[in-house]
Amino acid sequence: MEWIVGVCVVMSMFLMSWWILCGKNDEDAVAKVNVPKGNSGWPLIGETLDFIASCYTSTPVSFLEKRKSLYGEVFKTCILGSNVIVSTDPEVNKVVLQNQAGNFVPAYPKSIRELMGEQSILKMNGTMHKKVHTLIAGFLRSPQLKARISTDIQHTVKQCLASWKPHHPIYVQDQVKKITFPVLIKVLMSVGPGEDLDFLHREFAEFIKGLICLPLKFPGTRLYKSLKAKDRMVKMVRKIVDERKKIVKDSNADDDGDAVNDVVDALLREKGDSNYSSRLSTEMISQNIIEMMIPGEETLPTAMTIALKFLSDSPLALSKLQEENMELKRLKTNGSDDYAWTDYMSLPFTQNVISETLRMANIVNGIWRKSVNDIEVKGYLIPKHWNVMASLTSVHMDDKNYENPFEFNPWRWEKIGVVAGNNYFTPFGGGHRLCPGLELSRLELSIFLHHLVTTYSWVAERDEIIYFPTVKMKRKLPISVQPIH
Numbered sequence: 001m002e003w004i005v006g007v008c009v010v011m012s013m014f015l016m017s018w019w020i021l022c023g024k025n026d027e028d029a030v031a032k033v034n035v036p037k038g039n040s041g042w043p044l045i046g047e048t049l050d051f052i053a054s055c056y057t058s059t060p061v062s063f064l065e066k067r068k069s070l071y072g073e074v075f076k077t078c079i080l081g082s083n084v085i086v087s088t089d090p091e092v093n094k095v096v097l098q099n100q101a102g103n104f105v106p107a108y109p110k111s112i113r114e115l116m117g118e119q120s121i122l123k124m125n126g127t128m129h130k131k132v133h134t135l136i137a138g139f140l141r142s143p144q145l146k147a148r149i150s151t152d153i154q155h156t157v158k159q160c161l162a163s164w165k166p167h168h169p170i171y172v173q174d175q176v177k178k179i180t181f182p183v184l185i186k187v188l189m190s191v192g193p194g195e196d197l198d199f200l201h202r203e204f205a206e207f208i209k210g211l212i213c214l215p216l217k218f219p220g221t222r223l224y225k226s227l228k229a230k231d232r233m234v235k236m237v238r239k240i241v242d243e244r245k246k247i248v249k250d251s252n253a254d255d256d257g258d259a260v261n262d263v264v265d266a267l268l269r270e271k272g273d274s275n276y277s278s279r280l281s282t283e284m285i286s287q288n289i290i291e292m293m294i295p296g297e298e299t300l301p302t303a304m305t306i307a308l309k310f311l312s313d314s315p316l317a318l319s320k321l322q323e324e325n326m327e328l329k330r331l332k333t334n335g336s337d338d339y340a341w342t343d344y345m346s347l348p349f350t351q352n353v354i355s356e357t358l359r360m361a362n363i364v365n366g367i368w369r370k371s372v373n374d375i376e377v378k379g380y381l382i383p384k385h386w387n388v389m390a391s392l393t394s395v396h397m398d399d400k401n402y403e404n405p406f407e408f409n410p411w412r413w414e415k416i417g418v419v420a421g422n423n424y425f426t427p428f429g430g431g432h433r434l435c436p437g438l439e440l441s442r443l444e445l446s447i448f449l450h451h452l453v454t455t456y457s458w459v460a461e462r463d464e465i466i467y468f469p470t471v472k473m474k475r476k477l478p479i480s481v482q483p484i485h
């Protein structure tokens, strides 16, 4: 008898949890028409196992494709502990990304939310978000920064490539981080090579281990250790911000664009009520500098690594890329002229290789938001408080949008071109949250590819891309290089 009661209790708890996690919103939605169709999957886990399994195949988009064929372009599912409406429709994605009426707010897993401060650019909304985003994007996109940082990128890339030994395995995924991290730290707070940079590198590695983990916060847990690493970094950044504040105040240089050397300066130039006192507090700036390392550091090295992977598998594209870049190198060597950032960005095929890499790599596979109201989009009802995932991958890999979408074909961009506001190509997101690092990323990729293909030829070992929890190479992409004479 007791065991029957026990089983009943366990089953009721199980069903209750299912109802809370996946079922409650279904019920809210029943009365309404046009809530996207779909399946909530198994109790507690929903369709998470299917989702993760597809990420370990060469076609992670299969999870989405299967549901799209069953329920339509917008459907509901339950993954990673959340009910979510998934959109594979470029027009619905546009509405979610543009967020004109302020109906959507960012939605991240709990562990990520815990790691971000309350005033993080990744979390904030409305006027404050607009202000901080504009300051950061304005600085990162400025020609002054690009001119200055190109020299640093060039130097760092050359230094990294010079350390590669012929006939020794080189793990590209690790190597490119030696380029992107110093550049990012320079852009954020002007810290150059040395002890401070090493300290930040170590602590950041500890910090990001907590991005995807159980959201338990007490001594010994992963999240706790990550938060401690963040505290140590913030302490260091706080000192930099305070020192810089004094300089700004003393020089009263806030109108002088040239005085803005990094993101710290850009945020300090935010005008408060008085002329040079910033409305953004030291704490807020310091936290945001650390938090900007999250989208800045994981994405770009992945793009560089995967570009190299795609090129290794596409000899024709590699040879055309090499030809274009050798031509620039010859011009520069004969004219003994320094490279300008515009030289790198003016190579059309190189830009096409970058676009094609970003389309196929889908480093950010989807944008997660939460609805703050009942919203109707294109005949679908998105109920209040539901998670929405605007899938970028499914749009980039749909044969309605791209012919032979699984083929690496940089030439396709000669016809399409990269047009701002294009709903079919959104590797950097869109709307108010369009990645402020877009142009810097393209520049860094261009400089890396230029020096790589004009310095070495290489043979890549067999390796595969995996898509969970983040996009990366299974074996870190080992290659063996040979200098080009």
Ligand code: HEM
Residues within 6 Å of the ligand: 106, 121, 122, 133, 140, 184, 187, 292, 295, 296, 297, 299, 300, 303, 363, 364, 367, 368, 426, 427, 428, 429, 430, 432, 433, 434, 435, 436, 437, 438, 440, 441
């Ligand atoms: C290939 C490289 C990169 C890709 C594919 C990428 C992609 C993205 C995407 C899709 C978003 C939008 C997220 C959303 O709407 O929720 C985003 C936002 C952001 N990215 Fe990037 N990113 C890259 C590089 C960078 C770099 C190098 C930086 C820093 C220098 C950076 C800084 C940011 C920041 C601060 C945001 C948040 C913007 C906001 O919410 O207002 N990203 N990125």
